[in-house]
Amino acid sequence: MSKVSDTKLKTKQIVKKHRGDKSALIAVLQDIQEAFNYLPKDALTVTGKALGIPISRVYEVATFYNAFSLKPRGEHIVKICMGTACHVRGASAIQDKMERTLCIKPGETTADKKFSLETVNCVGACALGPVVVIDTEYHGQVTMAKVDKIIGKLKEGAQQS
């Protein structure tokens, strides 16, 4: 099956799961992002048609909420917590260090598609600050030295597999 029709098929299944309910648009987009790691253009078109919502509205919602990405994201999503507790404990230094280590800015993906860097307003693990969440794993009391270790380990793991 071609990639395009695969995207469309999967999207239709997701819309069906939500019974074609217009108000479920956000939930549909969340499921699409979970399936594809981002929101492919074809998926958005299909969603709009299937739910009877103009594509402009779908696009509005997809760009309003921070959790959605219109660009393909890397294998690992690195989220740096920018909450107040993390901020006063030096989150911006950790962000600078992470940018230097991965050579990308927040919102970007490394050329090898291994890592995407994102900042989040607060992950709600304030006692551990500064916090970095990679995929679903929480790393607490992160230091600049720890950034090298964490990323190094993931890179190693990627080479082995």
Add this chain to the structure above:
Amino acid sequence: MKKISNAKALRRVQDDLKQNYDPNKKLVTICAGTGCRGYGCIKVKEELEAEIAKQKMDVEVRATGCFGFCEKGPLVVVHPEKIFYQQVKIKDVPDIISKTVATGEVLEKLLYRDPQNNETVMREEDVPFYKKQHRLVFGSNGMIDPTRIEDYLIIGGYSALAKALTEMTPEGVISEVKKAGLRGRGGGGFLAGTKWESCRRAPGEPKYVIGNGDEGDPGAYMDRSLMEGNPHSVIEGMIIGAYAIGASEGYIYVRNEYPLAVLHLTMAMASAKEAGLLGKNILGTDFSFDIHINKGGGAFVCGESSALFASIEGRAGEPRAKYIHAVEKGLWDKPTCLNNVETWANVPIIINQGAQSYASVGTEGSKGTKIFSLVGKINNTGLIEVPMGMTLREIIYDMGGGIPKGRKFKAVQTGGPSGGCIPESLLDLPVDFDKLYEVGSMMGSGGMIVMDDRSCMVDVAKYFLGFLQEESCGKCIPCREGVRRMHEILEDICAGKGKEGDVELLEHISTGVADGSLCALGGSAPNPVLSTIKYFREEYEAHIKNHRCPAGVCKALITYSINPDKCTGCGLCIKVCPTQATSGEKKKPHAINNDLCTRCGACIESCKFDAITVE
């Protein structure tokens, strides 16, 4: 679980559970809150289970909700002796099982040590962090496995629902909540009972109740721990509220960043339904009520009620004007009652205890307790639940254990981006809704971020305005443009480009933003700036007039240097510097070239001799 057909049957189920429960049986509870998970508690739990199996013992290991003392996680309690262990590692597990669980021997090294007198403390309740707490809402977290409804039923869970449905009229429930003086825990502090009453009276069907779990304030995570650790208390409160208001459908709106909260709420709802406590004909009565869960999309503004409705309806979360009240026209333009999840969790307590007993805790205008997340530059970070009216000093010094590394307290930030910074001179302020408002801050959802003399107040104001600028939905211009301009001015001040008159200009724009914005996001956006100007004006002036950042934070206004008396010439700072700004021979004091230095802080982090000074 079998369906419970009426209130009597519920009591029977609870009694049976109690009778079959042996309080003297060995039980090990382990905190599985977010903080402890970050420290690896799940691996410790698996190790505990493996060790028990290996030693062929009959001991239950229970992963519970958050204990609150996140600083010292992973936390483990051995019952029935209630021996409280902190910072438990996998290697400690064999000793815990073969010594403490098997023979009752207490392991000194795992006990909490009070830094004041260096003595160990054996029981949780004797640890200074817990001593002054009043854990009304949060208390059962440490005993409940949130994925098992039985654990909630055994401590009397859903009794309040049974009481409300069979012994009270909807009006009676409302009057009880009104008498209790319960105020909204999400920030507004509006009287819950009054809101319920208006919603009940409003014409239109169906009516909706909503649990707001879109905990967006950065630095606050008590709602998360409540939804993850005791989801049934939120659900029970909502069902009682729905009965009082006359609603048949409800929603819980949870932040996208809280997947575990979504999972535990979903599981709790499924088991409550199976037990006949949620859904059609609850406890055999005519009352039916169902709840849906909606996941947010990572937009702070969706914590605002009308933006939250828009989001549930599947639209972008833009607030609307407030002359239309949500209790009359809320979700789908129907009467809607929205309360924070912590507010809902207080409801079963009010019904069980009665309004009078509930209202005996707290201050004149703020009743009951409040959960705060005590974080930032403080020794004991974690979640605390205290009676309203406790002073900031008690919270920060008695429970929080003061400021780390003996540094000086500077301010505590409450109320999230809508709140303000409170200085040292106001440390004896009793914390309640009205008192915080009087000093230019607010309760918010309960974040308390402590700052020391190394936190720059202008930088903090810039941080919040940057946050709000990004999170402004863009609908009204005073907020969208005003906050942006204010942020630009603050960026200039932090970059050493501040001008005479900037502070006055900030104050001037603040008035426009506060008065001209539709929703509370814009309305309260100037607070972080105004409160820092009010209490820390000299810091703004140091930035603008003297091009100095007294706290040593704003990169453009500081320089790094190496103290030759402290430097041992170990070479570590040379190794970590990304711009080759540090140099020097081995075993001789090093130096920093300020033309190359980017003030990234890597050398400070690496230096073991505290030899790098920031000025």
